[in-house]
Amino acid sequence: MKNLIKTLILASTLILGACDSLLDTAPRQSLTPETAFTDVKSFESLLFTIYARVRSFNYYGQVMMIAPEIMADNLRIIANTGRYIGEEANADRAHIDLWTAGVFTGINEANILLTEIDKVDGDEALRAKLKGEAYFLRALFYFDLARVYGYEPGQEVEGWTASVVLRTTPTLGFSSADFRARSTNREVYNQIESDLTAAISSLAPQSMGTAGVYRGNKGAAEALLARVYLYEGKNAEAATMATQAMATLGLTNSGTGLVTAANYEAAFNTYPNPESIFEIEIRSVDWSSVDGVNNSMCSLTADVYTGAQFILTASSELLATYDQGDVRRQMWSPTTRSGADGIVYESKKWLGAKGDFLENLPIIRASELYLIRAEARQKTGNNSGAISDLNALRSKRGVNSVSGLTGNSLLQAVMKERRTEFALEGHRWFDLKRNGMTISKAGSFAPVPYTDYRILAPIPQDEITLNDLLENNPGYN
Template sequence: MNSSIKQWLYAGTLSLSIMACDSKLNVTPTQSIEASQALSTEQDVQITLTGAYDGLSDVNLYGGEIQYVGDLMGDNRDVVFGGTFATIDEIWRKTITTSNTVTRDFWLDGYSTINRSNNILAALDKVGTAKRNNFEGQARFIRGALYFELVKAFGKSWNDGSPTANPGVPLVLTPTSSVTDADYKARNTVAEVYAQAIDDLTKAESLLPATQTGVLGFGAATKGAAAALLARIYLQQQNFAAARDAANRVISSGTFSLVPNFADAFNDATKGPEVIFKIIVTDQDGTNDLNTFYASSLNQGRGDVRVQSKFRALYAAGDVRGTFFNTAGQNTFTSKFNDRYGDVPVVRLAEMYLVRAEANLRLGTSTGDTPLNDVNRIRNRAKAAPLTTVDLPAILLERRLELAFEGQQLPDIKRTAGTVGTTPFNSNNLVLPIPQREIDTNKSLVQNPGY
């Protein structure tokens, strides 16, 4: 066996054998190895970076779960979940148990992928100067994105009480090769986790190139992707000036553009210019779990998430988004995820226009363009009648119409202090429980209220 294959196996063993930072087996894993042994060359670091992206693309992360949790937990019967998975039905009904395996794997896979990023960041001295900034930027992008998603799901909303006191999730910023009692971390505050995510993504934006080429170009993060996630984070914090400026950086970079037709934004052959960051899916690797649950059986899906007429009625006549559905039997399904092997969109340029519009409106500014022009840019693409004036409810509705089924439903309800039906945004059952196996293992963890 040559040395490069040995190093690949070492790196793979390291990634697969390390569980989440606070997840500990009863015995120390016998196959874990020291990071210094595994990551001794630039090639090892690059292989581990590929592994980190593989983790990020898992069905329990950006391969689908992060998005459908955001939609189904925020749903008020705009859809019906008609599938047989009790774990996802719990999410839709907001009756999640602490033993739910879907939310458990969100936590586990999130921390496993963060650990891969930590290993990369700890081994940057093995990377030549030509690639070092890019590798660091990508590792920070992955870690920052996941800490944002974890704290958003398992912690209280930024505007619910005090983020400097509310428990978020544990911050682990160094590699874990085997778990000891010292690795049992308590939950950092919501504010601390947000600060870490912002720090990682800010550094990622400064380090990453505008576009990626070669081996790194296959679905890798870019400067625009980091800025786009920063825009989301700042909007969630109600830091409207920072959200506006981050979104404006993405738009004004010229790297991305709206595709001419709304349907083209969800077709792999045409959506390229609009998608800022995506998860690559091929027939050899990766799974599009949005197709699995949202698409009908006619489009290789399970047909579990069925769109109701009350939601479709929100679209005005002529708006092509209101007809971007398909029927199978008696049920209606979104057409956004019809391709079983379609890449999974994580963030699109259309969202950045809507972030900039909302932030500018709230601040009374017109950085980049006016709120009215930004909203109408999205509506014109959808063949919807242009607005003559715009207010906050109109922008929030436009987000609902444009970004439906892309994971932004519950975050928008929480940050605007809305309701899910009659359930207030700050209700206990709109926060995921810390998985019971983590509570049982790590005595430093405190469970969320209501569980």
């Protein structure tokens, strides 16, 4: 009886999640792909639903941008609203929760599209495009789940290889609902690579800074695959794929295609950002009346609109990292806040460029390709190539070139460049973790050793209770 109840609960949850925004042509509980989708074009509405998962405040709309910064050493809290207090202290079970954030629902929706779209008539070019975007989004979802809940391949602690539950076919009803154990990190990364390879072959290039980057595109899939290879330690492949993406996007080895230092701040208040390869478009119709003031990146990191939360500021450790003349240092504006001691700093990246806390969020930017390739080249012994890539980016950020670096000194230079370039874009925790490094902290908070159980997020206990096959990460049992 217990297992029957679990099956009914699982099936109901998955069915409702999968049908969340389909056409109201029949009672919701009776919707099937056959009744909801009659031609290729009709699947586009499902794809838009999947994109909406990405902009959720529990995903890239907020959590995946902020949590990896404050869980490491880039941010500190200046007003206690209950948000990110545990994450700042790396308290037990205070981590990133993607398991219940709708990511698995997005995966199921992508699985529905990929499985069912070939069964209907329609334009073949559109079919290929929609499938390519679904592959891209499924890869993004699984990549984020994998790096939150598991170790990267080759970086396991005490042989722990468990990642997340892997599903590539849709759950449409009771007959296809089942419980599964977690796949290995290698299995999940293999699926991510496969999906991105399929996306690359199906999608067309889009120019940076155009509306085409609001959806999955060839350059975005190549850039994400380069990032995935870097996480996996496949450094030669990462360098090659970064080079391929740069060619697709028209970026040159000298940095042509990146914004100049004089235009860096303006780029973050332009939509789309001129360096965006993949950007989440957020419109006023996507928010309720209180979403912006309560949850937006603008509200939490700046004080430009009445009612802003403004609870986060740059750590002194981050501010000390910038070189003299670095335009990225100017993205932190000194100010004061009631209840906070002394000078604090608001971010000028997220200023609500569309008005009333509203802005788009760049998820993959062109500068990352130079830093992926620089790191990959350093790790494969191509020091001169790594330095060249570092300097190509630095020349566009108002700082002097570096020279003569080798070994760990060069790797640390790349890590520093990533830290300053992507502050408040959700990279810092993961950059330290994927390299097997101790998580450095701001202020008096203790560092988190790489072997500490808090490196991995816990699976919610309700999920463990529901599914006997799930085993939690070490330290959470």
